[in-house]
Amino acid sequence: MIFEQLFDNKSSTYTYIISSGKGREALIIDPVIENTEDYINILKNLDLKLVKVIDTHIHADHISGLNELSKRTKCSKIMGEQSSSEVLDVRIKDNEKIKIENIELISIYTPGHTDCSYSFLMNDRVFTGDTLLINATGRTDFQSGSSYDAYDSLFNKLLKLPKKTLVYPAHDYNGKKYSTIENEKNNNPRLQVKSAEEYAEIMNNLYLDNPKMMDIAVPANIKGLTLD
Numbered sequence: 001m002i003f004e005q006l007f008d009n010k011s012s013t014y015t016y017i018i019s020s021g022k023g024r025e026a027l028i029i030d031p032v033i034e035n036t037e038d039y040i041n042i043l044k045n046l047d048l049k050l051v052k053v054i055d056t057h058i059h060a061d062h063i064s065g066l067n068e069l070s071k072r073t074k075c076s077k078i079m080g081e082q083s084s085s086e087v088l089d090v091r092i093k094d095n096e097k098i099k100i101e102n103i104e105l106i107s108i109y110t111p112g113h114t115d116c117s118y119s120f121l122m123n124d125r126v127f128t129g130d131t132l133l134i135n136a137t138g139r140t141d142f143q144s145g146s147s148y149d150a151y152d153s154l155f156n157k158l159l160k161l162p163k164k165t166l167v168y169p170a171h172d173y174n175g176k177k178y179s180t181i182e183n184e185k186n187n188n189p190r191l192q193v194k195s196a197e198e199y200a201e202i203m204n205n206l207y208l209d210n211p212k213m214m215d216i217a218v219p220a221n222i223k224g225l226t227l228d
């Protein structure tokens with residue numbers, strides 16, 4: 001299997017390129033528009049045909065490369081049915097299969113960071129978007145976020161996955177590339193709570209600044225910005 005984890009320095013975003021092998025079909029999760037040329041080069045070097053692109057949610061901190069990649073490769077654009085993106089080809093629901101050849105991703109609706117946040121389980125690993133980060137969790141104070149929904153997504157969905165499941169988030173700000181469900185359950189400071197109320201108490205008292213790009217990124221990601 002080809003599994004490339006790419007990092008965008010500006011937004012600390014992780015982008016994933018997945019394929020069953022050289023010369024085969026590929027899928028990209030959470031691309032950043034400025035890095036489109038890099039993705040195209042990697043696809044070319046590995047002789048991959050990009051067939052699907054997924055955004056885990058409407059991002060507020062960077063402009064997605066979803067629409068630009070689709071413009072250049074004709075790949076199909078996928079997000080959850082709750083997404084406000086105007087350029088999607090496929091809107092998935094909870095517990096649907098997304099296939100590229102013999103690779104299968106299962107969608108898990110994990111609202112809370114936003115109301116359109118999805119995670120994707122692929123065998124031994126799960127792409128958690130901003131729902132579950134390494135040693136942190138996604139903020140819940142904008143984009144129709146909800147700390148109670150986030151608690152449910154975390155405790156009743158993601159943390160119920162097998163404990164050895166690898167966690168691949170959409171961001172990391174400390175150089176960590178992946179974690180496991182077990183490690184997050186035991187060590188993630190946000191997850192050491194006994195109730196949804198306790199979790200909401202933490203999340204409602206973070207007082208974070210809005211992301212610098214928010215006013216540009218959210219409308220651009222709804223409209224599906226391309227480079228020209």
Ligand SMILES: [Fe+2]
Pocket residue numbers: 057058059060061113130138
């Ligand atoms: Fe986000």
